Amino acid sequence: MTENYHQSTPISTDLDFDTSTYVSSTTTVDPTFDYQSLKDLKDADGHEENGLEIEIPTEEPAASISVAEAIATMLVDLGIKTAFGVPGGAMASVWGALCNSSMEIIHCRHESGAAFSAVEAYFATNRPVVVFTTAGPGITNALTGLLAGRGEGAKVILISACTSAAQRGKWAIQETSTQTIPQAGIFTSGTLFNYATTVEVADQLPQISRRLALGLSQPGGYIVHLTIPTGVQTTCLVTPMPQSDLSHSLTTSSEETISKCVELLTEGPFAIWVGFGARGAAEEIRTLAERTGAAVMCSPRGKGIFPEDHPQYIGVTGLGGHASVTKYMEEQPPLRTLVLGTRLGEPTCFWNQAMVPAGGFIHVDIDPDVPGVAYPSAETFPIQSDIGMFLQALLKQIPESADSKTPSLPCPEKMTIEPGTSELVRPEVLLNAIQRVFVEGSDAIVMAESGNSFTWATNLLRIDRPNRYRVSTGVGSMGHMVAGVIGAAQARNGKALAIVGDGAMLMNNEVNTAVKYQIPAVWIVLNDARYNMCEQGMKMLGMQGADAQIPETDFVLVARGMGADGIRVESEADIEAALEKALASPGPFIVDVIIDPSRLAPSGARNKGLKAQKAKSSPVKEQVSFPMV
Numbered sequence: 148m149t150e151n152y153h154q155s156t157p158i159s160t161d162l163d164f165d166t167s168t169y170v171s172s173t174t175t176v177d178p179t180f181d182y183q184s185l186k187d188l189k190d191a192d193g194h195e196e197n198g199l200e201i202e203i204p205t206e207e208p209a210a211s212i213s214v215a216e217a218i219a220t221m222l223v224d225l226g227i228k229t230a231f232g233v234p235g236g237a238m239a240s241v242w243g244a245l246c247n248s249s250m251e252i253i254h255c256r257h258e259s260g261a262a263f264s265a266v267e268a269y270f271a272t273n274r275p276v277v278v279f280t281t282a283g284p285g286i287t288n289a290l291t292g293l294l295a296g297r298g299e300g301a302k303v304i305l306i307s308a309c310t311s312a313a314q315r316g317k318w319a320i321q322e323t324s325t326q327t328i329p330q331a332g333i334f335t336s337g338t339l340f341n342y343a344t345t346v347e348v349a350d351q352l353p354q355i356s357r358r359l360a361l362g363l364s365q366p367g368g369y370i371v372h373l374t375i376p377t378g379v380q381t382t383c384l385v386t387p388m389p390q391s392d393l394s395h396s397l398t399t400s401s402e403e404t405i406s407k408c409v410e411l412l413t414e415g416p417f418a419i420w421v422g423f424g425a426r427g428a429a430e431e432i433r434t435l436a437e438r439t440g441a442a443v444m445c446s447p448r449g450k451g452i453f454p455e456d457h458p459q460y461i462g463v464t465g466l467g468g469h470a471s472v473t474k475y476m477e478e479q480p481p482l483r484t485l486v487l488g489t490r491l492g493e494p495t496c497f498w499n500q501a502m503v504p505a506g507g508f509i510h511v512d513i514d515p516d517v518p519g520v521a522y523p524s525a526e527t528f529p530i531q532s533d534i535g536m537f538l539q540a541l542l543k544q545i546p547e548s549a550d551s552k553t554p555s556l557p558c559p560e561k562m563t564i565e566p567g568t569s570e571l572v573r574p575e576v577l578l579n580a581i582q583r584v585f586v587e588g589s590d591a592i593v594m595a596e597s598g599n600s601f602t603w604a605t606n607l608l609r610i611d612r613p614n615r616y617r618v619s620t621g622v623g624s625m626g627h628m629v630a631g632v633i634g635a636a637q638a639r640n641g642k643a644l645a646i647v648g649d650g651a652m653l654m655n656n657e658v659n660t661a662v663k664y665q666i667p668a669v670w671i672v673l674n675d676a677r678y679n680m681c682e683q684g685m686k687m688l689g690m691q692g693a694d695a696q697i698p699e700t701d702f703v704l705v706a707r708g709m710g711a712d713g714i715r716v717e718s719e720a721d722i723e724a725a726l727e728k729a730l731a732s733p734g735p736f737i738v739d740v741i742i743d744p745s746r747l748a749p750s751g752a753r754n755k756g757l758k759a760q761k762a763k764s765s766p767v768k769e770q771v772s773f774p775m776v
């Protein structure tokens with residue numbers, strides 16, 4: 148690899164280097180050294196007056212590679228196509244190298260926006276994505292988005308800068324050292340980063356490259372932090388970099404485990420509970436359901452993996468979920484439930500005991516720490532396996548001719564509301580129109596933000612394909628989809644839609660980023676001039692006096708102020724045309740919908756769960772909350 152350098156240009160002392168493996172024998176040019184004076188000392192033949200041979204840098208410096216360039220090359224080699232971030236002085240060399248690579252570099256308005264975008268770009272393409280930040284606040288700003296990435300199971304690599312060793316402890320600008328920023332968890336592997344390290348010397352890179360290849364080839368998420376001291380970024384690599392090998396073998400279960408499963412599933416009727424971790428096995432799930440007549444339900448993130456218009460589909464569980472699931476569990480209880488790729492966390496079930504069938508669970512997950520944990524007292528047959536591999540093996544043992552007569556099952560309640568009968572726009576009518584225009588009328592990825600948007604969209608939209616619907620449950624940060632929609636639209640080079648509250652929309656300014664790169668993101672803002680999930684939740688808990696109001700914002704002006712387009716909707720009659728306009732827009736577009744804040748969002752299951760907990764509680768003062776995602 149032959150590159151030109153602007154700083155620390157290496158002078159080759161050994162021209163016999165192997166450019167394909169980045170091996171070179173070099174000394175580093177001191178950028179402050181006056182090479183012109185040195186040149187003046189030489190005679191016309193390039194000899195110094197005293198007869199000594201001197202190598203000096205020329206306009207075309209010798210080939211070698213700096214740490215910054217090696218990192219950019221390594222990332223490309225690992226299959227990364229896009230990097231989102233915010234540049235800064237401490238990472239100038241890395242930024243330069245990223246920009247000069249084949250990666251597409253999107254600079255954002257806030258590092259959390261960059262991280263959320265990267266997470267959603269990952270889910271839109273299944274390809275790891277880079278986030279880049281400068282030192283100090285650049286790193287801390289990115290943390291929420293990366294935490295969300297860890298919670299969601301994304302593959303994201305944070306490349307940051309930190310203070311060079313010689314400057315640490317001397318109050319450097321944005322000093323990033325043990326004296327200024329907590330190290331544990333930010334610069335070390337642990338709960339936030341699967342792998343984190345500081346590149347202290349260039350020759351660490353080959354082993355880092357190996358580790359990244361191993362981590363990225365594993366199933367599930369992988370969140371990385373590589374921080375590179377400013378001074379190290381321009382040093383040169385002398386050790387060859389390995390070729391990245393991203394091949395991997397999938398974890399699967401034994402023949403005996405599969406036989407045991409078949410035995411358990413054939414003892415009586417069973418249900419299938421589909422989570423986000425099963426998104427790669429949509430076809431197998433459908434085959435199993437149709438072959439066995441099983442009822443199928445899903446977590447909020449699992450929407451669309453099993454088509455929501457299928458007669459065997461009984462609804463979403465948990466936050467924003469459907470009463471039809473509860474009805475099924477009460478009236479046609481299965482003997483067992485086959486759980487596929489969900490941790491059964493609070494947003495998926497509120498650990499509601501009504502979801503535990505008499506024969507318990509068969510719980511399949513790639514993560515061995517998952518099965519049985521959410522319902523520790525329920526009988527659970529745990530299986531560690533890739534979901535697709537497990538189902539393929541299972542299907543081999545479940546005969547085609549099995550009696551698959553499906554009884555009539557409860558299906559998610561249909562919306563009965565008539566448009567045009569209200570002064571203000573009701574969220575139900577808006578969601579109905581989104582279903583027609585965006586879900587059925589396009590292939591856009593549809594995302595719903597934390598807040599009432601989550602529950603309205605999860606409850607009312609009907610998705611018929613995997614990888615079409617996104618909500619964040621684990622971390623549930625406001626601002627995730629507001630910024631994430633840019634990552635999804637950019638990565639797939641097509642439309643992505645975020646349904647968001649006005650509070651969430653005001654959390655960041657990434658519309659401006661979408662304008663710069665003409666990314667066709669669409670935001671539909673449920674504008675009710677309040678944190679309505681909080682307001683409605685406080686009312687539900689019987690608490691008074693908390694003020695959740697926010698001044699009404701004109702998001703069309705916001706859009707135009709940033710160079711995007713937008714339209715305001717104040718009546719139900721205008722919704723459809725506005726949505727069509729947003730869909731047709733080649734660039735970023737905001738639909739600002741003034742909605743009726745009095746419509747109660749469908750958090751019913753959650754509320755019932757809370758009431759039930761309260762009823763059964765001990766004299767110990769209980770914790771109260773409402774659906775704060």
Ligand SMILES: Cc1ncc(C[n+]2csc(CCOP(=O)(O)OP(=O)(O)O)c2C)c(N)n1
Nearest residue numbers: 598599624625648649650651678679680776
């Ligand atoms: C970063 C972050 N801060 C706070 C919360 C808690 N929270 C959940 S919903 C919500 C209000 C959302 O308001 P808005 O975006 O306007 O949506 P609405 O519920 O009004 O539709 C808040 C503050 C959160 N989920 N994330």
